[in-house]
Amino acid sequence: MRKRSNWSIPYLIFLIIFVVLPLILILVYALQDSQGGFTLANITKFFTDKDALSTFAVSIEVAVENTLLCILIGYPAAWILSRKEYNKSAVTIVLFIMPMWINALMRTLATAQLFTILGMNLGKGTLLFGMVYDYLPFMIYPIYNVLSKMDKSYAEAAVDLGATPWTAFWKVTVPLSMPGVWSGVLMVFMPTVSTFAISEFLTNNKIKLFGTIIQENINSSMWNYGAALSLIMLIIIGISSLMSKDKEQAEGGLI
Numbered sequence: 010m011r012k013r014s015n016w017s018i019p020y021l022i023f024l025i026i027f028v029v030l031p032l033i034l035i036l037v038y039a040l041q042d043s044q045g046g047f048t049l050a051n052i053t054k055f056f057t058d059k060d061a062l063s064t065f066a067v068s069i070e071v072a073v074e075n076t077l078l079c080i081l082i083g084y085p086a087a088w089i090l091s092r093k094e095y096n097k098s099a100v101t102i103v104l105f106i107m108p109m110w111i112n113a114l115m116r117t118l119a120t121a122q123l124f125t126i127l128g129m130n131l132g133k134g135t136l137l138f139g140m141v142y143d144y145l146p147f148m149i150y151p152i153y154n155v156l157s158k159m160d161k162s163y164a165e166a167a168v169d170l171g172a173t174p175w176t177a178f179w180k181v182t183v184p185l186s187m188p189g190v191w192s193g194v195l196m197v198f199m200p201t202v203s204t205f206a207i208s209e210f211l212t213n214n215k216i217k218l219f220g221t222i223i224q225e226n227i228n229s230s231m232w233n234y235g236a237a238l239s240l241i242m243l244i245i246i247g248i249s250s251l252m253s254k255d256k257e258q259a260e261g262g263l264i
Contacts, residue, residue, distance in 0.1 A: 068220075092147070108142070138211075164177045
């Protein structure tokens with residue numbers, strides 16, 4: 010136990026049991042038929058399943074709208090929190106993070122009950138409200154981290170060279186903060202596509218997302234097709250993560 014590497018053994022065991030093993034099981038089930046034989050039919054079925062494709066398209070649409078709303082609300086909030094002249098207390102930052110301390114399902118149920126009390130019809134509007142409410146902190150925090158650590162002398166130099174504060178913001182601050190924006194987009198977009206509880210409670214299941222299709226297949230004991238849909242989602246998440254990482258590295262190189 011004197012070696013530092015030995016301290017990583019518990020974490021390695023945890024990763025194997027709760028991360029690697031479940032991923033292997035998803036892959037195995039996705040590539041098997043009901044008799045346990047190898048097949049790619051579960052994967053190809055997705056591309057011919059009109060219900061799954063339609064639900065996937067709706068999920069992408071909702072995810073894009075939710076992500077854009079989170080950026081429009083989250084970026085100004087993160088910028089204000091990062092400016093010492095506007096935010097002089099760390100308590101304000103904690104207030105934005107506090108909703109994350111409460112279980113997401115409990116927040117969703119409370120939001121649905123609030124709409125019921127107000128007599129509002131559940132639909133896409135209430136779904137987007139709940140999505141923004143749940144995922145906004147995931148957009149604010151990475152942008153805030155980047156902005157708070159950013160060297161303010163860059164913007165000041167731009168102003169000294171004749172740029173207006175607004176121009177300095179768009180030409181200097183925004184480009185330098187893009188790594189935080191891309192991190193926020195990744196943390197908001199993909200969970201929105203794969204979620205099912207929020208859409209179920211805030212629309213009375215009128216709007217189905219991709220996660221709902223996966224849940225329905227698993228609950229119907231269609232493990233193989235459900236695993237295939239989960240595998241497709243994992244591949245999309247992996248590709249998105251790689252693209253986001255490459256974009257951040259490219260922007261970092263330019264800076």
